[in-house]
Amino acid sequence: MSEQLKFRDPKLAKEVAKRIQDLAPDSLVKFCHVCGTHEWTITHYGLRSLLPQNVDVIAGPGCPVCIIPAAEIDEAVQLALNGVVVTCFGDVLRVPGSELSLMDAHARGGDVRVVYGVGDAVKMARKEKEKEFVFFAVGFETTAPSTAVEILNRPPENLSFLVSHRLISPAMELLLGVGDLHIDGFIAPGHVSTIIGLKPYEIFPKAYRMPVVVAGFEPLDVLFAVSMLLQQLRDGKARLENEYVRAVSTEGNVKAQELINRVFDVADGNWRGLGMLSSSALALKKEFEGFDARKKYDLCVKKSRDLLPGCMCHLVMIGKIKPAECPLFLRECKPASPRGACMVSMEGTCRIWARYKAPTLQSEGF
Amino acid sequence: MCLAIPAKVVEIKENMAKVDFGEGVLRDVNVTLVDIKLGDYVLVHAGYAIQVLDKESAEETLRLWKEILAQSEN
Numbered sequence: 001m002s003e004q005l006k007f008r009d010p011k012l013a014k015e016v017a018k019r020i021q022d023l024a025p026d027s028l029v030k031f032c033h034v035c036g037t038h039e040w041t042i043t044h045y046g047l048r049s050l051l052p053q054n055v056d057v058i059a060g061p062g063c064p065v066c067i068i069p070a071a072e073i074d075e076a077v078q079l080a081l082n083g084v085v086v087t088c089f090g091d092v093l094r095v096p097g098s099e100l101s102l103m104d105a106h107a108r109g110g111d112v113r114v115v116y117g118v119g120d121a122v123k124m125a126r127k128e129k130e131k132e133f134v135f136f137a138v139g140f141e142t143t144a145p146s147t148a149v150e151i152l153n154r155p156p157e158n159l160s161f162l163v164s165h166r167l168i169s170p171a172m173e174l175l176l177g178v179g180d181l182h183i184d185g186f187i188a189p190g191h192v193s194t195i196i197g198l199k200p201y202e203i204f205p206k207a208y209r210m211p212v213v214v215a216g217f218e219p220l221d222v223l224f225a226v227s228m229l230l231q232q233l234r235d236g237k238a239r240l241e242n243e244y245v246r247a248v249s250t251e252g253n254v255k256a257q258e259l260i261n262r263v264f265d266v267a268d269g270n271w272r273g274l275g276m277l278s279s280s281a282l283a284l285k286k287e288f289e290g291f292d293a294r295k296k297y298d299l300c301v302k303k304s305r306d307l308l309p310g311c312m313c314h315l316v317m318i319g320k321i322k323p324a325e326c327p328l329f330l331r332e333c334k335p336a337s338p339r340g341a342c343m344v345s346m347e348g349t350c351r352i353w354a355r356y357k358a359p360t361l362q363s364e365g366f
Numbered sequence: 367m368c369l370a371i372p373a374k375v376v377e378i379k380e381n382m383a384k385v386d387f388g389e390g391v392l393r394d395v396n397v398t399l400v401d402i403k404l405g406d407y408v409l410v411h412a413g414y415a416i417q418v419l420d421k422e423s424a425e426e427t428l429r430l431w432k433e434i435l436a437q438s439e440n
Contacts, residue, residue: 006424006428007424007428012431012435016431016435019434019438022438037369116412116413117396117413117414118412119396119413119414120413142370142411142416143412145414145416146396146399146411146412146413146414149398149399149414191369191370191409191411191416194370194416194417195416220431224431243427245420245426245427246420246424247409247417247419248417253399253400253416255399255400255401256399256416347369
């Protein structure tokens with residue numbers, strides 16, 4: 001059995017589910033993950049059905065595509081409509097801007113190209129020297145190192161970067177400030193953690209007495225994490241634990257961290273529907289501002305609109321409501337015609353629920 | 367977006383490597399961010415290897431869990 005399949009072993013999953021039942025207290029407990037891939041694992045494998053009714057796992061702002069504010073989509077749209085080739089990840093294409101998405105810009109004649117990674121954008125720019133290219137650099141700490149690698153590799157002059165990278169731990173702190181959310185523990189994102197290691201999470205048990213378990217993305221990883229969080233609650237002592245030891249080390253990927261620090265400064269960042277979070281974004285350092293598309297093209301978005309009327313993405317993104325509680329969910333807002341950002345990306349909570357939970361929701365009368 | 371897929375390193379050439387995603391799918395990925403050798407398993411995100419997977423740790427995790435579960439049975 002491959003390593004991956006061993007972490008999907010149904011027999012072991014049943015045993016862990018039983019341990020979770022045994023450890024669960026009588027009162028309601030709520031754990032929050034902050035990664036779209038965790039939501040995918042939980043929903044795709046139906047893991048919530050294995051948990052006792054009073055153990056809830058909610059999805060925080062862990063989809064890097066969903067949290068890009070409309071103003072930054074508008075910047076990319078502006079570039080595409082003004083003759084610049086905009087390269088982006090596939091799931092950014094249909095994220096709504098204030099008026100248009102990049103897909104709309106493409107339909108209006110803009111040259112918008114989906115790439116697998118920033119390396120593809122570099123190759124394209126080298127090949128088509130007569131055109132101006134921009135790479136729309138979105139993503140958390142998992143993705144930022146690849147942008148740093150290419151910037152330090154001296155990309156061609158006709159390529160610049162629209163940087164929209166964000167950092168995950170400020171968003172986790174934001175959730176703790178939401179008065180009536182009452183989170184009892186965090187399932188921390190495994191792949192972000194391969195880069196940042198454990199240190200950025202130390203603040204949660206220390207300052208907030210909040211249990212944290214860094215978890216991988218196989219079904220057993222998530223079940224183990226829930227069980228570990230419940231054990232911490234039972235012990236009455238918040239700790240930072242690492243379930244995903246096969247990929248996450250205490251120090252993380254030091255080389256990647258160094259590259260991020262060489263290329264970027266930490267800055268305040270706007271999150272869709274959530275507002276400005278201090279020290280939550282990455283911005284190019286002054287010495288690399290020649291690669292900054294905002295400066296190169298003097299981009300200016302004065303007014304923007306993050307949410308269309310009725311859209312509750314901002315509440316879905318902090319786990320305040322479940323997708324089915326949004327009045328637009330699977331009515332006006334569907335995967336084929338998304339109204340809100342959470343319905344676009346394969347990591348958006350609404351999109352995942354629409355894909356995997358729809359039959360259940362219908363049977364539940366949603 | 368933060369999806370990362372495990373793959374086996376089958377060829378290394380400077381900062382690039384050919385990796386096998388397990389179904390005969392070979393792809394070139396950038397390995398600047400990791401120190402690797404042939405045969406290592408790496409996590410690949412958007413064309414870049416971001417971490418080397420530790421097979422022994424994977425085995426150890428499962429062994430420990432089986433132990434914990436066996437104890438709670440008793």
